Amino acid sequence: xxxxxxxxxxxxxxxxxxxxHFLFVPLTLGLSFLLAIMETVYVMTGKEIxxxxxxxxxxxxxxxxxxxxxxxxxMEFQFGTNWAYYSHYVxxxxxxxxxIEGLMAFFLESTFIGLFFFxxxxxxxxRHLLITYLTAIGSNLSAVWILIANGWxxxxxxxxxxxxxxxxxxxxxxxxxxxxxxxAKFVHTVxxxxxTGSMFVLGISAWYMLKGRDIEFAKRSFRIAAAFxxxxxxxxxxxxxxxxxxxxxxxxxxxxALEGMWKTEPAPASFTLFAIPDDEKRENRAxxxxxxxxxxxxxxxxxxxxxGIDELEARAVERIKSGIIAVKALExxxxxxxxxxxxxxxxxxxxxxxxxxxxxxxxxxxxxxTPEMIAQAARNSIPRVAPMFWTxxxxxxxxxxxxxLFALSFWYSAKNTFQEKRWLLRWAVWFIPLPWIASEMxxxxxxxxxxxxxxFGILPTHLSTSTISVxxxxxxxxxxxxxxxxxxxxxxxLMFKYARLGPSSLGTGRYAGEAVPALKSAQ
Amino acid sequence: xxxxxxxxxxxxxxxxxxSKVADPRWRSAWxxxxxxxxxxxxxxxxxxxxxxxQGVPFHFEDNLMPVYTGTFWGLLNPFALLSGAVSLSMLxxxxxxxxxxxxxxxxxxxxxxASLIFGTLMLAAFTIxxxxxxxxxxxxxxxxxxDPGALPNPLDKTVEIQTxxxxxxxxxxxxxxxxxxxxFAGGLLALLFAWAKKPVLAFIASGVAELGVIGTAGVAMxxxxxxxxxxxxxxxxxxxxxxxxxxxxxxFWAALIFTPIVITYTGWxxxxxxxxxxxxxxxxxxxxxY
Numbered sequence: 001x002x003x004x005x006x007x008x009x010x011x012x013x014x015x016x017x018x019x020x021h022f023l024f025v026p027l028t029l030g031l032s033f034l035l036a037i038m039e040t041v042y043v044m045t046g047k048e049i050x051x052x053x054x055x056x057x058x059x060x061x062x063x064x065x066x067x068x069x070x071x072x073x074x075m076e077f078q079f080g081t082n083w084a085y086y087s088h089y090v091x092x093x094x095x096x097x098x099x100i101e102g103l104m105a106f107f108l109e110s111t112f113i114g115l116f117f118f119x120x121x122x123x124x125x126x127r128h129l130l131i132t133y134l135t136a137i138g139s140n141l142s143a144v145w146i147l148i149a150n151g152w153x154x155x156x157x158x159x160x161x162x163x164x165x166x167x168x169x170x171x172x173x174x175x176x177x178x179x180x181x182x183x184a185k186f187v188h189t190v191x192x193x194x195x196t197g198s199m200f201v202l203g204i205s206a207w208y209m210l211k212g213r214d215i216e217f218a219k220r221s222f223r224i225a226a227a228f229x230x231x232x233x234x235x236x237x238x239x240x241x242x243x244x245x246x247x248x249x250x251x252x253x254x255x256x257a258l259e260g261m262w263k264t265e266p267a268p269a270s271f272t273l274f275a276i277p278d279d280e281k282r283e284n285r286a287x288x289x290x291x292x293x294x295x296x297x298x299x300x301x302x303x304x305x306x307x308g309i310d311e312l313e314a315r316a317v318e319r320i321k322s323g324i325i326a327v328k329a330l331e332x333x334x335x336x337x338x339x340x341x342x343x344x345x346x347x348x349x350x351x352x353x354x355x356x357x358x359x360x361x362x363x364x365x366x367x368x369x370t371p372e373m374i375a376q377a378a379r380n381s382i383p384r385v386a387p388m389f390w391t392x393x394x395x396x397x398x399x400x401x402x403x404x405l406f407a408l409s410f411w412y413s414a415k416n417t418f419q420e421k422r423w424l425l426r427w428a429v430w431f432i433p434l435p436w437i438a439s440e441m442x443x444x445x446x447x448x449x450x451x452x453x454x455x456f457g458i459l460p461t462h463l464s465t466s467t468i469s470v471x472x473x474x475x476x477x478x479x480x481x482x483x484x485x486x487x488x489x490x491x492x493x494l495m496f497k498y499a500r501l502g503p504s505s506l507g508t509g510r511y512a513g514e515a516v517p518a519l520k521s522a523q
Numbered sequence: 524x525x526x527x528x529x530x531x532x533x534x535x536x537x538x539x540x541x542s543k544v545a546d547p548r549w550r551s552a553w554x555x556x557x558x559x560x561x562x563x564x565x566x567x568x569x570x571x572x573x574x575x576x577q578g579v580p581f582h583f584e585d586n587l588m589p590v591y592t593g594t595f596w597g598l599l600n601p602f603a604l605l606s607g608a609v610s611l612s613m614l615x616x617x618x619x620x621x622x623x624x625x626x627x628x629x630x631x632x633x634x635x636x637a638s639l640i641f642g643t644l645m646l647a648a649f650t651i652x653x654x655x656x657x658x659x660x661x662x663x664x665x666x667x668x669x670d671p672g673a674l675p676n677p678l679d680k681t682v683e684i685q686t687x688x689x690x691x692x693x694x695x696x697x698x699x700x701x702x703x704x705x706x707f708a709g710g711l712l713a714l715l716f717a718w719a720k721k722p723v724l725a726f727i728a729s730g731v732a733e734l735g736v737i738g739t740a741g742v743a744m745x746x747x748x749x750x751x752x753x754x755x756x757x758x759x760x761x762x763x764x765x766x767x768x769x770x771x772x773x774x775f776w777a778a779l780i781f782t783p784i785v786i787t788y789t790g791w792x793x794x795x796x797x798x799x800x801x802x803x804x805x806x807x808x809x810x811x812x813y
Contacts, residue, residue, distance in 0.1 A: 085588050092766045096773055103781040111785075162767075164674040166587040169767035298560055330734050334585055469588045 002465055004361075009473040010082045010465045013480065015447070017074050019440055020484055020519060024068035026439050029143060029190050029233070030197020032136035037224055039132045043125050052510070054132070054219055055203060056503045058116065063494045065113060074480070080301045081476075088452050093159045093170045094149055097177075101145030109138030143190050151182025153453060154446070156455050160402040161350060163333045168458065181250055184364040185446070191236035192442065196435035197403055198229025202409060203432035204499050206425035213512035217503050222428075226409035226418075232405040240296065240399060247449075248298040248306070251456060253381060254449035256309045258388040259294060260284050264308040268295020277385040282309070309382050314422035316355065316378035323356025327347045327366045354458040355381075361462045383451045391441040391448075400439035405431055562611060569610025572740055573603030576656065576689065578663065578752030583678060592753055602660070605652050612644040613736055617729045620713060623722035625798075638717040638725065646710045649736060653703065656743065662688025663750040663758060675763040682755035689743040699742050706735025 035054050042050035076098065079087045087094075112135040119128055152159075158175030159168045170176065202225040208218035247255050255261075260277040261269065262284070271293035275284035298306060307315075329346035330353065332338040338346075349356075358381065359366045362373040369377075406429060412418035418425070450456055454464040504511040542701075577600070580593040619638035623631055649725065656662075667681045693699050709732030716725035750758040 088587055088589070092770050096764065096770050096777075099774060100777050102782075103777060103785065107785045108788070111789055114790050115795060119795060162674065164676055165767075166676075170769045170773070173769065173773045331585075467588065472595075 002467055005470050006468065006473060007462045007465055009470065009477065011461065013473065013477050014078055015080065017071065017078065017480055019443070021071040021075055022439060022443060022522060023436060024064050024071060026193035026196035027064045027200060028068045028139050030195065030202065031057060031194025031281045032139050033194060034197050034201055034224060034228060035061060036132045037228065039129050042130050049217060049220065052503055052508060053508055055174050056507055059498055059505065060495065062117060063491060063498065067491050070487070074401060082466050084463050084466035084470070086459065088167060089459050090168045090455055093152060093168055093176060096170065096311045097145045097149040102143055105138050105141035105145060109135050109142060112138060140190055144186055144343045147186040147189055148177055148179065148182045151179045151185050152176060153455050154450060155181035156181055161353060163330055163346065181246045184239065184246040186483065188236060188239040188243045191232050191239055191484045192435070192439050194232035195229060195236055196439065198225040198232055198406070199402065199431055199435045201225035203428045206428035208502060209419050210422065210425050210429070213443050214502050215419070217511065222418065223413045225411045226406060229411065230406040230410040233406045237399055237403060244298060245300065251449070252307055253312055253383065255298060255381045256307065256312055257449060258392040258445060260385050260389045261306065261308045262310060264305060268292045268302050270294060271297065275389070277389045279384050279386055312382060313378045316381040317374055319352045319355040320358060320374050320377055320433070322349045323352035323354065324359065324366050324369065326353040327356035354460065357463055358452065358460050361460070380452050383449050388445060388449055395438050395441035395445065398434055402435065531585060565614045566607040566611045569607035570598065570603045572610065573599050573606025575749055576740065576744065577602060577660065578750040579749050580753035582754035582757040602655060605648060609645060609648045609652055612641045612648060613733055616641040616645050616713065617733060620717060620722055620729050623717065624726055635717055639714060642710060642714040642717065642729070646707065649706060656689050657687060659686065660689060661686050662691065663747050663755060664688050664691065665760065669762060675765050677757060677759055677763040680756065682758050684755055692742050692745055702735055702738040702742050706732050706739055709735055711805040
């Protein structure tokens, strides 16, 4: 029996493991290209220091990559173990990009990462460079397909429901791949990864410079990270705006929630800079608004209206009522007692089938739904405002601050005075963890904002789970907590250990600290 | 499945982390991790196959929501564990043959010993499992007319349980006996080659044996994928587990294009890294390897 507790625990487990997975993904995406850039410089100039840079940052990349892969397996497993009905209902569409991801991207990156580490002496310079590029391309292709799958959850195009097989079936692969929601998400997400990778290299290099060690190594790394990070931070903002535009079109509930827009305003709507949203009273306190800004940003026009939450709920009530007819007709079709009139009913109302299914949370037989239940379901069709409002704003503020830091770093590295600007270096060190926070906030906005759906407008979250017991869920969550905490401790230990060791960990005898053991024993 | 997942955790992490701290205890802990990450999934995949052959207690509700009505411990029954032994010994056998190709000296001698032991175990376990299936095991038969072209709906058929029915396909098409035949022939030849210190040939032969073993289970069960012991009608067959036509078509092209590419670059990667791994090589590359 699927209870609310099963649904909540399944969501908690998926959210926790997904957040955890995404601690490792952005660094893989960003660092892989930084490695490719460093190695390109090495192959072009023949300067050994660039090879050492590639190797050293590659070591840190490897520590991170191992956990990215490990936690990624969890994600794919969970669709089967915890979201069985989801897998049945949309596997026909959702499965294809995941399978292609494995075939096209995952095999590529995981084969070549092996050669990246073990092939330094067995391959020619150019061949090894090719390997590094293929690893980078592989991990980014991986992101393409995963985000196509995710984009479809947000904006389910190219598919339709079949009552014989009781599932969604693909009608156009092209629509699925070129889903505007997926495209915007992909570029926004990989740019965020590039920012993360750049900030990582920038911060650690800055730390070496503050410590006055491995200066040549750190300066070169800093410059590359500053340039790449500057471009990426710019693109993350521009493409985040594009992503927001896609949301305006396809997910009005998400937009209304993250803007805390309770009432429809005359176009162009104002942008709420600050407010304390109150989900109970359905209003914002202490609002600071910028007139017209939201309407212009989100719709890119001066006269398109953005619906507020009240209006969206009223629309949801209508769709739920229409959905009830679809659900009833579907039950007859399944029982093979449907006449032509029922079939016609189903065809007319099937676009609202998902809205009818929303009522299954309150009653097994949707035709018995009371007006209160319908009102409640409509209310729950909007994600809660306060969490959306805040996470979105934290993400945006962080995004702009990254841009500012990279702009300064780039400016001073062009003038070649950055090593004297100790305040800048200190800021760079403090900024290291922030891109992760921004990325996780971004995912929160995207996925929490999709509620109460797993597939937006099609399949409600509370119908998507497996029929598993609460006990086995507690067991699996405890297991994940145990293993994941252990793995994180080990990974952080290694990261800090190798970041502290710096390039001396390569054992070339050219870097700071390598003669230290002898000195220490002398003291 | 969660056991497999948690065991798999150790693999990527283990490979990367085992040399990162120069402490024998650290190395040994991660090597145990790698051992668990390799052996547990190998065992559990076999256990899963053993359960598929027996049928699993589950059914579909009207909206095609699958419901499992068994317990976790019910999955660890004697036949399933025997199947687990088949897959674990089979994969260890194959791995040992590969290790013989890539090594020399002590490691080579140990790999050869492992190959001989696990090859024998595999053949023994596979034989016992075969006799068990033929004499005492309920198989599943579709009793309604099947329209392979119809839209997939698992509840649209009737299914019966008959003892020994898993041999029907072999009886109907005697040529299929070649599949278990390949398992035995490959296994025996691989043992022989390992004994005669011809690791490349042993590796090829144990590869054939693997295809034979997995193929035997596949042939026996066809067209069933996951039979239901509690509600045979809910059993999944190849016809009612398929994706839609378009999805299959997309995946067909994707596989046709990418599988050869994957095989090519994987082959290239192996070729680049080919050759015996010797003590001298490991020592000279101590720092740069990873």
